[in-house]
Amino acid sequence: MAKLQEYQNKRDFNKTKEPKGGAKRGYDSPVFVIQKHNASQLHYDLRLEINGTLKSWAVPRGPSTDPSEKRLATETEDHPLEYADFEGTIPKEEYGGGSVIVWDTGSFKNITEKDGKTKPLDKAYDDGEILVELHGKKLQGGYALVKMQGRGSNNWLLIKKKDEHSDKRCNHVSSQPESVLSDKTNKEIEQEMDNG
Ligand code: MN
DSSP: OHHHHHHHHTOOTTTOOSOOSSTTTSSSSOEEEEEEEESSSEEEEEEEEETTEEEEEEETTOOOSOTTOEEEEEEEEEEOGGGGGOOEEEOTTSTTOEEEEEEEEEEEEEOOEETTEEOOHHHHHHHTEEEEEEEESSOEEEEEEEEOOSTTOOEEEEEEOSSTTOOSSOOHHHHOOSOTTTOOOHHHHHHHHHTO
């Protein structure tokens, strides 16, 4: 927020229609989003706001609430923050062609620790081990992202932490396939597109 302070101090937002900045989400905590992307291979794109950008991972099987399930999460390119609201269809011939829905979104808290203190998110990311507490509409509680060993590997594992929100039986991926923004499924988004 600090870098927006000067911009905001110079303006009276009762008089200018310029964006206040940061008000979009209404809180200071970083945002996360999971976009269900029906591309050539269906996958779930997990994105975490780290240092003003959305760090991104493609999770083929989606997140699990079962701490014994390790889900492969392949790191992809950073996305701009505005992407967190994106829902729609990417033309088939374009990169990532297919439908995208906001499957879950909300804020998250960095709970990565080192020597009893919170480790900054960017450092946690650089070190390949990130612990977050999600405050989503579907997903809640602690999740770990752990980078797999191996030179040049883009592969991480997404694992639910044991807490009051872990649950071996619940499966949001199959029981709640729809968007948290529009209530639409990928298929409905695709049909809208087909109907012009
Ligand atoms: Mn994708």
